[in-house]
Amino acid sequence: MTDLTSLTIAEAREKLAAKEIKALELTEAYIAAIDAYNATFNAYVAVTPEKARDMAKASDVRIAAGKAGALEGVPLGIKDLFATEGVHTQAASHILDGFKPRYESTVTQNLWNDGAVMLGKLNMDEFAMGSSNETSFYGPVINPWRANGSNQNLVPGGSSGGSAAAVAANLCAGATATDTGGSIRQPAAFTGTVGIKPTYGRCSRWGVAAFASSLDQAGPIARDVRDAAIMLKSMASVDDKDTTSVDLPVPDYEAAIGQSVKGMKIGIPKEYRVDGMPEDIEKLWAKGIAMLKDAGAEIVDISLPHTKYALPAYYIVAPAEASSNLARYDGVKYGLRVPGRDIAEMYENTRAAGFGKEVQRRIMIGTYVLSAGYYDAYYLRAQKVRTLIKRDFETVFHEGVDAILTPATPSAAFGIADEALAADPVKMYLNDIFTVTVNMAGLPGISVPAGVDASGLPLGLQLIGKPFEEETLFRTASVIEKAAGRFMPSKWW
Numbered sequence: 001m002t003d004l005t006s007l008t009i010a011e012a013r014e015k016l017a018a019k020e021i022k023a024l025e026l027t028e029a030y031i032a033a034i035d036a037y038n039a040t041f042n043a044y045v046a047v048t049p050e051k052a053r054d055m056a057k058a059s060d061v062r063i064a065a066g067k068a069g070a071l072e073g074v075p076l077g078i079k080d081l082f083a084t085e086g087v088h089t090q091a092a093s094h095i096l097d098g099f100k101p102r103y104e105s106t107v108t109q110n111l112w113n114d115g116a117v118m119l120g121k122l123n124m125d126e127f128a129m130g131s132s133n134e135t136s137f138y139g140p141v142i143n144p145w146r147a148n149g150s151n152q153n154l155v156p157g158g159s160s161g162g163s164a165a166a167v168a169a170n171l172c173a174g175a176t177a178t179d180t181g182g183s184i185r186q187p188a189a190f191t192g193t194v195g196i197k198p199t200y201g202r203c204s205r206w207g208v209a210a211f212a213s214s215l216d217q218a219g220p221i222a223r224d225v226r227d228a229a230i231m232l233k234s235m236a237s238v239d240d241k242d243t244t245s246v247d248l249p250v251p252d253y254e255a256a257i258g259q260s261v262k263g264m265k266i267g268i269p270k271e272y273r274v275d276g277m278p279e280d281i282e283k284l285w286a287k288g289i290a291m292l293k294d295a296g297a298e299i300v301d302i303s304l305p306h307t308k309y310a311l312p313a314y315y316i317v318a319p320a321e322a323s324s325n326l327a328r329y330d331g332v333k334y335g336l337r338v339p340g341r342d343i344a345e346m347y348e349n350t351r352a353a354g355f356g357k358e359v360q361r362r363i364m365i366g367t368y369v370l371s372a373g374y375y376d377a378y379y380l381r382a383q384k385v386r387t388l389i390k391r392d393f394e395t396v397f398h399e400g401v402d403a404i405l406t407p408a409t410p411s412a413a414f415g416i417a418d419e420a421l422a423a424d425p426v427k428m429y430l431n432d433i434f435t436v437t438v439n440m441a442g443l444p445g446i447s448v449p450a451g452v453d454a455s456g457l458p459l460g461l462q463l464i465g466k467p468f469e470e471e472t473l474f475r476t477a478s479v480i481e482k483a484a485g486r487f488m489p490s491k492w493w
Contacts, residue, residue, distance in 0.1 A: 105207025133161025
C-alpha cells in the first residue's frame with residue numbers, strides 16, 4: 001500500500017469514503033512523520049497530536065454515519081498567523097509569547113466545519129514579513145529540496161515557508177497560508193507545490209494576525225492543483241466579522257479542473273522580462289507559453305506599464321499598514337512584557353525585545369512614511385501608483401485577455417543565510433518582483449510547478465486572473481500541471 005502521507009487530498013478523500021482507510025489511521029501516519037522529521041525541517045512550531053486524534057475519531061464517526069464533510073478526516077497544517085482556539089498562535093514572534101486565543105479564525109473554523117483535522121501550527125517569517133522564512137523567532141525552515149549533488153540547506157521561501165515545506169515533505173496533506181506580497185506563491189514555487197492567492201475579499205481575514213490589511217489574503221498550499229481547489233472551496237466564505245470579505249457565492253473550483261482552455265486569451269506582459277533574469281526562468285516561461293498554445297489557448301503580448309513602480313510602492317504601503325497594525329503589541333494585555341520604570345519604558349523594552357530585526361525595520365519605514373511632512377510625498381503617492389497598477393490590469397482584461405502568464409519568482413530557492421541577501425535587504429525584497437502587483441491590484445494569482453532549473457530545483461509559473469475568477473486559474477493551471485507533471489524532492493532526510 002502507498003505510504004499514507006503521500007496521498008493527495010483527493011486520493012485520501014476517496015479512500016476514506018470507500019472505507020479503505022480510517023481518518024485516525026491517516027492522522028497517525030502524519031503524526032509519526034512529524035515526530036520523525038520535523039526536527040530536520042523546523043516546519044511546525046507547535047504540534048497538536050491529541051487534538052488531531054480527537055478530530056480524526058470524530059471524522060470516522062461522521063464517515064460511518066454517511067455525514068462526511070468536504071474535507072472529512074484530512075490532516076492539515078495551519079500557518080501560525082491564524083488564530084486557533086486554545087492553541088499556540090504567535091505569528092512566529094517573541095512578542096506574542098505564550099498567546100493562546102479564546103477564539104478561532106473564520107478560515108480555520110470553515111475547515112473544521114468541513115471535517116478537516118488539525119496537526120499543528122506551521123513556522124513562518126515573523127508577522128509574515130520576509131521572503132525566506134529566516135525571520136521567524138523559531139529559526140529558519142529548511143526546504144525539502146536540494147540541488148543535484150549538494151547537501152546545502154535551502155530556504156523554502158516566505159513568509160509561508162513552514163506551510164510549503166510541510167506540504168512538500170509530506171508532513172501534512174495541505175496547509176493554510178497567507179499572501180501579502182507573494183507569501184503563498186513564492187514558497188510554492190520554491191518547493192514544487194501549488195499555491196493560490198485568491199482575490200482580495202474571497203477569504204475572511206478575521207482571526208488572522210494583520211500585517212498589511214489592504215493586501216493580506218489567505219489561501220492554500222497543496223500538492224497539486226486539484227487539492228488547492230478543494231481547500232479553497234472550504235476556506236472561502238463571506239463573513240460579517242470582516243467588512244472586506246465579499247458576499248459572492250463560492251463556486252465548485254474542483255469542477256474547473258480538466259476543462260479545455262481552447263480559445264482562451266493568455267496575456268504575456270513584456271514588463272516581466274527583467275534585466276538579468278536567469279536563463280532557466282526565461283526557458284520555463286517559453287515552455288509554459290508553448291504548453292498553453294498546444295492546449296489551444298491564444299497567446300497575446302500585453303503591456304502593464306506601471307509594473308516597474310509596483311515594488312517600491314508596495315514597500316511603502318505594506319510597512320505603513322504594518323506600523324499601524326503592530327502598534328497593538330505593547331506588553332499590556334497579552335504576550336511578552338519586559339518591565340520598565342514607567343509605562344512608556346515598558347512599551348519600549350517590550351517592543352525592543354519582542355520584535356525581530358526585520359519587523360523593526362518595517363515598522364520604522366512605515367512610521368517614517370506616515371509621519372507629518374512625508375505622508376504626501378510617500379504614502380499618498382504610493383496609493384496613487386497602486387491605482388494605476390490596478391488600471392493596467394483592468395485595461396488588459398477589458399481587451400479580452402482571460403489570464404496572464406508570468407514567472408512566479410526571479411530564481412529557484414537560494415541558500416539559508418545567503419550573505420549577499422543578509423547584507424542588503426533590498427536584494428531580498430526583489431524576490432517579490434513578480435508577485436506584488438497581484439496584491440496591489442487585489443487580483444487572484446496561482447503558482448504552479450512547471451519545471452526544474454539546471455541544478456534540479458523546482459520552478460513555478462504564475463497565472464494572474466480577473467477578480468473572483470479563480471476557476472479560470474484552476475482550469476489553466478491544471479493544463480500546465482498535466483503537461484509538466486508533478487515535482488517531488490528526492491528523499492534525503
